[in-house]
Amino acid sequence: MSFLASFITSFATRFRMLLDGLVAPFQVAPAILTASGDGLKAKAATALKDPRVQRISLRLMRAFLPNLVLSKPLITAYPNTGTAIVTRYQDVVEVLDRNADFEVVYEPKMRAITGGENFFLGMQDTALYERDVANLRLAMRRDDVAAIVEPAARRLAEQLVAKQTNRIDVPKDLSQLVPTAIVTDYFGIAGAKNDDLIDWATMMFWYLFIDLAGDSTIASKALDAAASCRSAIDAAIASRKAEGVARDDVLGRCLVLQKANQPGMDDLGIRNYLIGLVIGAIPTISKASVQALDQLLDRPQALESAQAAARAGDDALLAAHVFEAFRFNPVNPVIYRRAACDATIASGSLRARKIPKGTMVLASNLSAMFDPLRMEAPESFRVDRPWGEYMLWGYGMHTCFGAHINRAVVPAILKPLLAKPGLRRAAGSAGRIDAGGTPFPQHFSVEWN
Numbered sequence: 001m002s003f004l005a006s007f008i009t010s011f012a013t014r015f016r017m018l019l020d021g022l023v024a025p026f027q028v029a030p031a032i033l034t035a036s037g038d039g040l041k042a043k044a045a046t047a048l049k050d051p052r053v054q055r056i057s058l059r060l061m062r063a064f065l066p067n068l069v070l071s072k073p074l075i076t077a078y079p080n081t082g083t084a085i086v087t088r089y090q091d092v093v094e095v096l097d098r099n100a101d102f103e104v105v106y107e108p109k110m111r112a113i114t115g116g117e118n119f120f121l122g123m124q125d126t127a128l129y130e131r132d133v134a135n136l137r138l139a140m141r142r143d144d145v146a147a148i149v150e151p152a153a154r155r156l157a158e159q160l161v162a163k164q165t166n167r168i169d170v171p172k173d174l175s176q177l178v179p180t181a182i183v184t185d186y187f188g189i190a191g192a193k194n195d196d197l198i199d200w201a202t203m204m205f206w207y208l209f210i211d212l213a214g215d216s217t218i219a220s221k222a223l224d225a226a227a228s229c230r231s232a233i234d235a236a237i238a239s240r241k242a243e244g245v246a247r248d249d250v251l252g253r254c255l256v257l258q259k260a261n262q263p264g265m266d267d268l269g270i271r272n273y274l275i276g277l278v279i280g281a282i283p284t285i286s287k288a289s290v291q292a293l294d295q296l297l298d299r300p301q302a303l304e305s306a307q308a309a310a311r312a313g314d315d316a317l318l319a320a321h322v323f324e325a326f327r328f329n330p331v332n333p334v335i336y337r338r339a340a341c342d343a344t345i346a347s348g349s350l351r352a353r354k355i356p357k358g359t360m361v362l363a364s365n366l367s368a369m370f371d372p373l374r375m376e377a378p379e380s381f382r383v384d385r386p387w388g389e390y391m392l393w394g395y396g397m398h399t400c401f402g403a404h405i406n407r408a409v410v411p412a413i414l415k416p417l418l419a420k421p422g423l424r425r426a427a428g429s430a431g432r433i434d435a436g437g438t439p440f441p442q443h444f445s446v447e448w449n
């Protein structure tokens with residue numbers, strides 16, 4: 001592109017961004033005014049649960065307040081002195097890349113969950129972090145995804161859908177069961193009931209990452225769940241050792257490493273790794289599958305072409321539809337860190353902001369994926385986006401450890417459903433995501449012909 005053409009394109013993109021930002025309040029206001037709740041604050045809180053309202057509000061912020069710094073803490077679950085909301089792609093990346101300046105905060109809760117030790121998502125960029133990630137990568141290998149995890153997930157999803165006549169409650173009868181099978185069959189945590197694993201993982205995830213207000217009831221339920229989950233993992237380790245048979249799954253490989261005296265691979269270390277994996281795997285994969293499907297059902301054309309890809313067995317194209325849909329409502333719209341020192345972001349630009357030490361920084365991956373300065377036609381549903389532009393499960397050092405599993409398993413869960421003729425929402429509220437008072441979909445029914 002010539003200099004002139006690129007100047008004009010860049011000017012047009014910025015101009016459009018400002019216009020979109022100006023229009024945004026008029027689009028958000030009706031949603032807030034018609035939302036349920038007593039008073040404007042409650043109504044706004046309800047409206048902001050809708051991903052469409054979140055996206056429009058972030059449009060306004062990207063245009064006029066790209067890096068908002070408030071002296072008021074909005075998150076009370078972790079000690080902090082204020083809040084910063086970072087919305088542009090470039091700045092979200094900067095926050096998540098500067099590990100020394102913007103630290104993960106989860107350590108105290110991780111220790112409460114494991115009953116003592118930290119888990120690597122709660123660690124800063126240290127030797128122990130690298131050792132633990134490296135240990136777990138020896139046990140959970142990337143080539144397992146194609147050889148073991150995806151085929152098993154695909155088979156199970158096909159069986160679960162085939163069991164139903166023409167209707168399914170997606171979380172209960174499909175999307176929670178597939179990742180739970182990964183936990184039992186691939187991680188090797190056998191012995192616990194599926195429902196217990198799902199409930200424990202949901203409570204622990206809620207406490208660690210979602211309960212930003214530090215609710216004591218959630219904490220106490222999560223710590224009970226953690227104690228039960230620890231006992232179940234201890235029992236699985238003990239029974240595997242008693243069996244005396246080597247099995248080639250994650251637990252089995254951890255035990256092989258234990259025999260070789262690999263540091264970190266004692267029974268307690270293995271339990272800590274496995275509890276982190278359980279928390280990461282079950283509620284997230286289920287929620288991602290449900291939310292991607294929900295977004296597809298809102299877009300008849302995209303749904304039709306996703307269904308055509310599913311029926312034609314074009315897995316790459318199917319996955320492109322699923323993850324583009326997921327972009328519109330990812331599991332987590334922000335990733336949070338705390339400033340370890342006074343730090344300036346976007347230095348040298350008009351939007352540079354100093355973030356005081358102790359400030360909680362909400363780096364919005366949802367906003368980043370709709371930033372027109374980075375994404376082409378961000379509001380359009382496109383299946384030709386470069387994979388590197390997606391920020392669906394974190395960025396930088398702490399990017400999701402299960403990233404390759406997610407990429408294979410979420411489309412595998414949805415494929416047999418998408419192949420069904422006449423796929424649609426069930427009538428009434430059954431066809432809308434019902435989180436049942438939790439942050440995770442509990443019910444969501446769809447039907448087919």
Ligand code: HEM
Nearest residue numbers: 120121280281284285288331393394398399400401402406
């Ligand atoms: C679609 C499903 C999933 C989503 C949306 C998701 C989301 C995320 C996000 C956003 C982070 C980064 C958190 C941060 O930086 O503060 C993360 C990290 C992590 N996830 Fe996932 N996750 C998913 C599935 C999984 C699965 C299946 C596993 C286990 C196999 C897993 C294990 C982990 C672990 C261990 C980390 C910490 C990585 C590190 O600290 O280096 N996740 N995930």
